[in-house]
Structure formats: structure tokens, C-alpha cells
Amino acid sequence: MRFRHPDGTRVHLAYCTNVHPAEDLDGVIAQLAAHARPVRERLGAPLLGVGLWLARPVVDALLREGTGRLRAALAANGLEAVTLNGFPYRGFQERVVKHRVYHPDWTRDERLRYTLDLARVLAELLPDDADGGSVSTLPLAWREPWTPRDAGAARRNRERLAEGLAGLGRTIRVGFEPEPGCVVETTEGAVRHLAGRDGHGVCLDACHLAVAFEDPGEAVARLGAAGLPVVKLQASAALHLDDPADPAGRAALEAYAEPRFLHQVRERGHGAGADDLPAAALPGRGAWRVHFHVPLHADPPPPLRSTRDVLDGTLRALLGGARALTPHVEVETYTWGVLPGAPPDRADGIAAELAWTRDRLTALGLKEDT
Incomplete structure (x- = not known):
């Protein structure tokens, strides 16, 4: 789906196909007809963007x-593709993923080759009238181990990445995606590790932003002041629990502890955190937020709630002003397969998420561009 910002910028809305498990070319092609086309038809959209995970x-x-x-x-x-999700390397919908999603990291040449190869593929997939493409990638590495030698290897690979992107013939920008528990956890970490180094930008994930208790307006302003462009917004929402001392809240949260993905937990105001659910060791003196991507259009069972308000604020900060601060918005609820009580037909849910996001964009003054 395409929109026009009042400043004339074309903004693309897509959903990310990492929610689907195919890891061979025939499977990826088949999922377009089996999953993405039904989503487009439910929306009544003549054209739908897909953020391909390859x-x-x-x-x-x-x-x-x-x-x-x-x-x-x-x-x-x-369908059209102007963005790729280059965070998972392979095996993203296997039975157990957890920390494996961070490998290979940016200390390894395999990560550099994979990202450049994705950029080459995207340069050929881009529509002729697209202004450019984006590839999101992991925030350098998981935080441990991270030595000065690792930092040097990652810096050299980012420099080689910039050289490789320069020769593609189409504009492809890479966005490093801050995530709790990683070397680059927050937008402050992005400024510290990435600003002024190699011309790359940030993929801002609203779920990760919420888990870190970052204010969207302040985060976007911080990146802008450092000259770090937001090459893509991942439209996502986290779980929020106001009172972790309440046994009913803890019990409701336990339903989201599952073996496939990592669900980092952060506590407001105390600097406390856990790398995964369950998080019983945390003090529980402040609200908790959990890295579990929940549907944008629906509320989890109380007393849990979603951080949809943080996503709303992020959309306003990036696209509600006089200038569009990102051209790509990608709905990325990859957890439908492990979501408690998820309906069997994911197309309905994904279409509802896209409709929610479409309505927020138009409320900000963007016009659908058909």
C-alpha cells in the first residue's frame, strides 16, 4: 500500500513475511499466493507491500x-517489495530459535555477505518508480561476548557494507535495529555505536522502543540530531503489565512464555531486566514490558495490555510533522504461530493490523496513493 505524505514523500506500508516459515524459493513464491494475496484481497487494496524475509x-x-x-x-x-527483513539468517520459524536469531552477527563475514546479497536482490525487485529500498539487520550482536576486537571486526564489516551498497545502481539503505539485550539496545546506543561512522541508518522497531521505555518523540529527535536516518519503522507492539506484584497479572503473562522466541522483559524505573520469560526473579516494583509482538488491532486479556500507544506516538513522531522522517512502514507481528488463542486464519489478523496502521496514517494526513 502506498501513501503520500503532505510533503510529497511516498510512504510504503507492508507486512513482513517472516511470519511464514518457507526457506526455499518455491516456498517463498507459494506463500505469496497462499498468504499475501488473501491479505490484500481482504483489504480491498489494488497493491500490497510485502517486507520479504529471504x-x-x-x-x-x-x-x-x-x-x-x-x-x-x-x-x-x-504485490510489491521495497524492503527486506535481513535480521534472521535462517531457521526463524523452527521449533526453538531464541539466541540463534543473532547469528551470524556483524563480527562475521557471513553477515556482511548475506546483507549485501539481500541488497543486490532487492535492487532487482524494486519497482521502477520506487525511490529506493531498505534492508533491516540486527543491532550488531547479542551483548555478550562483546570485546574491543569484536567491535573492530563489526566496524570493518560496516565499512565494507557501505562500499558494496555504493555500486548497486539503486539506492538501498541498511537499518540496524536496536533491541533489548543486544550491543545496540536503544536509540542512545545507536547514536553511540553507529552515528557518523558509515552512512547507515536505523530500523526503528516500536515494540523494542516500548520495552526499553523510550519516549518516541525523544527517540526520533535523538536519532535526527545524530544524523541517523530511520530507514524503516517496524510497526509492532509489546506486552505491558502495570502491576507485576499482582498474581493475576503474573499468571496472565505466563501464557506467553513459549520455547521458540526470546521475550526480553524490562521493569520501569529500576534498571532491572530478564532475558526471557518467565521473569520471576525481577523485583516487580514497577511496570513490566515484554518483547512479545502482539497484534496491533487487538488487546491482550486483562490485566495485560499492549503498547499500541507507543506505536501511535512513533507514527506521529515520524510521519505527523511537516516532513516525513521514514519512507517505509512494515507491520511485523511474527508471533502469530505462538500467540495464545490466535485464530487459525492469519490472513484476517494480518489484514486487520494493516487496516489499523492504514487508518493511523490517514489520520496523520497521509493520502492513499493508488
């Missing part, structure tokens, strides 16, 4: 065979 084996196949079949499948299903 695992390493899919990228290898595209480099061997070319992008022709994938481009044809996108067109046949009324």
Missing part, C-alpha cells in the same frame, strides 16, 4: 537463478 538458502537460489520468477509472482498477486 533466508540464506533463498538468497542463494535467487543469485543462481535470477529474480525473474519471484518478480513475476509478486506482480501476479498484486
Whole structure:
């Protein structure tokens, strides 16, 4: 879906296909018809953006065979791709993912090659009239271990990344995605580790922003002052529990402890955190927020609630002013497969999330651009 900001910037809205498990080219092509097209049809949209997740084996196949079949499948299903999710390398919907999602990290040449290969593929997938593309990637590495030698290796790989992107013929920008528990946890960490180094930007995930208890307006202003562009917003929401001392709240949260993904927990005001659910060791003296991407349009069962208000504030900070501060918005609720009480038809839920986001964009003054 395409929109026009009042300043004339085209803003693309997509949903991320890392919610689907395919990790071969035939499977990725099949999921466009099986999943993405029904989402578009439920929205009644003539064109829908997909933020493709292409695992390493899919990228290898595209480099061997070319992008022709994938481009044809996108067109046949009324879809377009201007952004890729390059955070998971492979195996993202396996039974257990947890810390494996951070490997290989930016100390490794494999991460550099994967990201450049994604950029090459995206340069061929971009619509002719697109101003450019974006690739999101992990926030350098998980925080431990992180040595001066690791920092040097990551810095050299980011420099090589900038050199590789310069020769693509299309504008492709890479956004490093701050996440709790990683080397780059917050927008302050992004400024410290990334600003002024290599011309790359940030992928701002609203769920991660909320878990870190960052104020959206302050976070966006901080990045802007440091010259770090927001190359993509991931529209997402976290779980929030006002009173962790309440046994009913703890019990409700236990339903979200599951073996596939990592669900970092942070406590407001005490600097306390846990790397995963359950988080029984935390003091419980302040509100908790949990890195569990919950649907944008629906509330979790009380006393839990979602941080949809943080996402709303982030949309306002990026797109509610005189200038559009990001061209790409990607709904990224990858947890439908482990969400308690999730309906069997994900297309309905994804379409409802996109409709919610569309309505927020138009309320900010953006116009649908067909």
C-alpha cells in the first residue's frame, strides 16, 4: 500500500513475511499466493507491500537463478517489495530459535555477505518508480561476548557494507535495529555505536522502543540530531503489565512464555531486566514490558495490555510533522504461530493490523496513493 505524505514523500506500508516459515524459493513464491494475496484481497487494496524475509538458502537460489520468477509472482498477486527483513539468517520459524536469531552477527563475514546479497536482490525487485529500498539487520550482536576486537571486526564489516551498497545502481539503505539485550539496545546506543561512522541508518522497531521505555518523540529527535536516518519503522507492539506484584497479572503473562522466541522483559524505573520469560526473579516494583509482538488491532486479556500507544506516538513522531522522517512502514507481528488463542486464519489478523496502521496514517494526513 502506498501513501503520500503532505510533503510529497511516498510512504510504503507492508507486512513482513517472516511470519511464514518457507526457506526455499518455491516456498517463498507459494506463500505469496497462499498468504499475501488473501491479505490484500481482504483489504480491498489494488497493491500490497510485502517486507520479504529471504533466508540464506533463498538468497542463494535467487543469485543462481535470477529474480525473474519471484518478480513475476509478486506482480501476479498484486504485490510489491521495497524492503527486506535481513535480521534472521535462517531457521526463524523452527521449533526453538531464541539466541540463534543473532547469528551470524556483524563480527562475521557471513553477515556482511548475506546483507549485501539481500541488497543486490532487492535492487532487482524494486519497482521502477520506487525511490529506493531498505534492508533491516540486527543491532550488531547479542551483548555478550562483546570485546574491543569484536567491535573492530563489526566496524570493518560496516565499512565494507557501505562500499558494496555504493555500486548497486539503486539506492538501498541498511537499518540496524536496536533491541533489548543486544550491543545496540536503544536509540542512545545507536547514536553511540553507529552515528557518523558509515552512512547507515536505523530500523526503528516500536515494540523494542516500548520495552526499553523510550519516549518516541525523544527517540526520533535523538536519532535526527545524530544524523541517523530511520530507514524503516517496524510497526509492532509489546506486552505491558502495570502491576507485576499482582498474581493475576503474573499468571496472565505466563501464557506467553513459549520455547521458540526470546521475550526480553524490562521493569520501569529500576534498571532491572530478564532475558526471557518467565521473569520471576525481577523485583516487580514497577511496570513490566515484554518483547512479545502482539497484534496491533487487538488487546491482550486483562490485566495485560499492549503498547499500541507507543506505536501511535512513533507514527506521529515520524510521519505527523511537516516532513516525513521514514519512507517505509512494515507491520511485523511474527508471533502469530505462538500467540495464545490466535485464530487459525492469519490472513484476517494480518489484514486487520494493516487496516489499523492504514487508518493511523490517514489520520496523520497521509493520502492513499493508488
